[in-house]
Amino acid sequence: MPPRVRQPRLQSTLPRPSIPPHQCQCVCQTRSRQFSSTSQHATRQRDDMFRWLNGPGSVFRQPLPGSTNYINAYDKGGNLIRARDMRAGENNGGGAEEKAESKEKDVDEGEVRDLEVDVETATIKHKKAQRPSRGATTNAVPLPKETAEDLMPFPMNRQFRSQSVLSEELKDAIYERVMVQGKSVRDVSAALGVEMRRVGAVVRLKAVEKEWESKGKPLATPYSKAVLSMLPQTPYIPNDPRVHESINDLPVHRATTLQLFQPVSETRHFDRRDAAQAFQRNLLPAEDRIPHRELYLMEKWRYEGVQRDERIQRMRERNEEDFWAKKEREDRRRERERTEVTKVDHGRSVFKFQDVKVDVRAGKDGRGPAGVGARYGVPHQDRKRGMIKIPTRVG
Amino acid sequence: MRKRFHGLKRVKIRQSWNKYNLYNLARAEPPRIDNRTFFQQKWTAKSLTRAYHGETVREKKWHKLFRRTIKAVINMDPKALAENDGSEHAEGRGSGLDVPANQKPKSLPKIPYLNMIYAPTERRLDTAVFRALFASSTRQARQFVIHGYVKVNGEKMIYPGYQLNPGDMFQVEPDRVLFATGARKDRAERAAGRKLRAAKASQNAAAEQSESESEPTEPSSPKSDPPPEVAVPEKDAKKALQSLISQAKAILSSPSSALTAQRKQDLRAFQRTVKRNLSRPDALTTTSLDSQLAEITAKMAPKPTAPIPSNPLDLPTLSSPELQAEAATLSPNQLKTLRAALAEARENPIDASKPYATPWRPRDWMSAFAFIPRYLEVHHKICSAVYIRHPVARPGLAEVPTPYNFDLNSLAHNWYLRRR
Secondary structure: OOOOOOOOOOOOOOOOOOOOOHHHHOOOOOOOOOOOOOOOHHHHHHHHHHHHHHHHHHHOOOOOOOHHHHHHHHHOOOOHHHHHHHHHHHHHOOHHHHHHHHHHHHHHHHHHHHHHHHHHHHHHHHHHOOOOOOOOHOOOOOOOOOHHHHHHHOOOOOOOOOOOOOOOOHHHHHHHHHHHHOOOHHHHHHOOOOOHHHHHHHHHHHHHHHHHHOOOOOOOEEEEHHHHHHHOOOOOOOOOOOOOOOOOOEEEOHHOOOOOOOOOOOOOOOOOHHHHHHHOOOOOOOOHHOHHHHHHHHHHHHHOOOOHHHHHHHHHHHHHHHHHHHHHHHHHHHHHHHEEEEEEOOOOEEEEOOOOOHHHHHHHOOOOOOOHHHHHOOOOOOOOOOOOOOOOOOO | OOOOOOOOOOOOOOEEEEHHHHHHHOOOOOOOOOOHHHHHHHHHHHHHHHHHHHOOHHHHHHHHHHOOOOOOOOOOHHHHHHHHOHHHHEEEOEEEEOOOHOOOOOOOOOOOOHHOHHHHHHHHHHHHHHEEEEEEEEHHHHHHHHHOOEEEEEOEOOOOOOOOOEEEEEEEEEHHHHHHOOOOOOHHHHHHHHHHHHHHHHHHHHHHHHHHHOOOOOOOOOOOOOOOOOOOHHHHHHHHHHHHHHHHHHHHHOOOOOHEEEHHHHHHHHHHHHHHHHOOHHHHHOOOOOHHHHHHHHOOOOOOOOOOOOOOOOOOOOOOOHHHHHHOOOOOHHHHHHHHHHHHHHHHOOOOOOOOOOOOOOOOOOOOHHHOOOEEEEEHHOOOOOOOOOOOEEEEEEEOOOOOOHHHHHHHHHHOOOOO
């Protein structure tokens, strides 16, 4: 069968040029390029994309002032859903009087704004000079707060939300309380509703920032401001701190993820401690595994009817005991290390030597599971006569 | 071999702030897999999710990272714990007392465990840098790591696959972050940058030439110097003077009795620098070190930069007396405005030498992608972040940012189980 000659997709109405194709300029400039291998489909898709980017998608080009700007907050036409709803609510519910009031308000705000416009035009002008501002954002009425739906950056995934970050003021407050007032990380965490590990991280990062400042190293302040304005933030209100995140997170223990049927007599008082032991022998109940156990104890004493002063006194004693116990443990560890470990410093690395009693770890026959030989070197005995191969215990 | 990173035909969502990616994300729908075999469904799910999560990680490596166990937490209320000891759950016939349906406490939403399958990739350094909003894509973050712009706990870390541990602090060079997240230069700005670089290069060449000429007969040959330049770039001068000061400090602080070889070398180097500075036509003629240092410190003091010239308000620079007079007539409120504008201009100056548009502003399309997961604590001012803990799932919420829904993720999870 002779090879088939491919027909061009679109029949050109132009007369066939007599010059060879590589010289032909006029034909290549038409919309349908006959010699191009680019599929028409891809080009159409690109056109669609740019149409979207210049149309409904143009709202994402610049951040929305004073708010987050995620895909899920907009409808297909590129309208902010909560702004649309607010407008609809106003049109439906607002009486004539309310409207008049709101108008007055607007005027008042307009006057107040006049003074502030100077600040804005002075500082943001360079942006405006290059790009025309969005019409919707110049609304005089402030936008309502984002709903949980508006904080979903991925429209398909409803289980992921952009969660708020600490505001600069809150970070400053954390640093002040820990480093200046000398409060414990635990107390600051409970008071401000910030996880303990986060409190530690904030203090560390703030310390680096202060160091940079003292050295005169330039900070990325404009970047920081711009990014924080795009994110939901937890504000700092000195007298009424907002809870930033859950501070008493209980890790889901692996042993508790399987369903368990435990026959128990009817008269038995079966509480959390028993349930934990049923799941695993050494598993502690939830109240002993949460990070802020002291909050639980305070609540418990209150529930038992202990007076406030007495509760505080008890907590103080407990803290002191904890402190001394911790100190003693630490001292003992240091002492043990000092006496038992010989250190040889080679500049690049420090060698540590410690005497080990092999008998204790490996057992008398050298086959103990903690000994080195259990895994490497010691031949198995499981083929000997009379040795039980099936494990007798599941560890 | 992959053809396109951001395809419009074969849509793969990526870890990037690209506008193609934004378009793909905005129009993305769960793939239609109803009429396909279970194997095909899993394959599709795996291929889509892997294109987003750790696409630079090879499949075999990811297989080793994958864990069936997924971390989850549940928030405990200390008050509820104190008031009940848990025995109420065992009352009645062993599963709590029967209560009418309308009085039943609201049960917690389900924990979306399977949205967390790619939690191990979130530990990677390059992914964390991207998640902290220090780079515009994971690939860019990876490049930053490889090029040595990222530090972990103060040490340079050049491996993008480094698995961060809870408590690790990572820092990215601020200039790189500003470049990655800042708007691009337009044509005029690029031209200005080129001009500046060319000027600097010619200056350097001239300086070298003058140095080589003046070195044998030192300060006594002012005529051989090139004609005084128009303006020494402030940054260069600043750098040289900074180094001078630090050298001087080091020498003055060390005890004078210990005249070791190193110290002699230092002294010689310092003398050379001072001489070179003095040989410049615009330098002072006095040779005393003190006055020189004083001069240097005076130069080092931050000069108030001129405000943005394109301002319509014509902010007075306070340099000319007329403008100053005008400034004097301003009301306190306006003066405050003026001060704020000046402060902002100083904080975010115009600098053609930077690889991004100045004054700095965020790049286009960034806001749709800007979120910070809770397992990171980011301090943007110093371009540093701490990886505080591993990502966890909690009732109704999974901390791993994934664009796909629970169904697709569970299919992908199924793919990676040993027996699929």
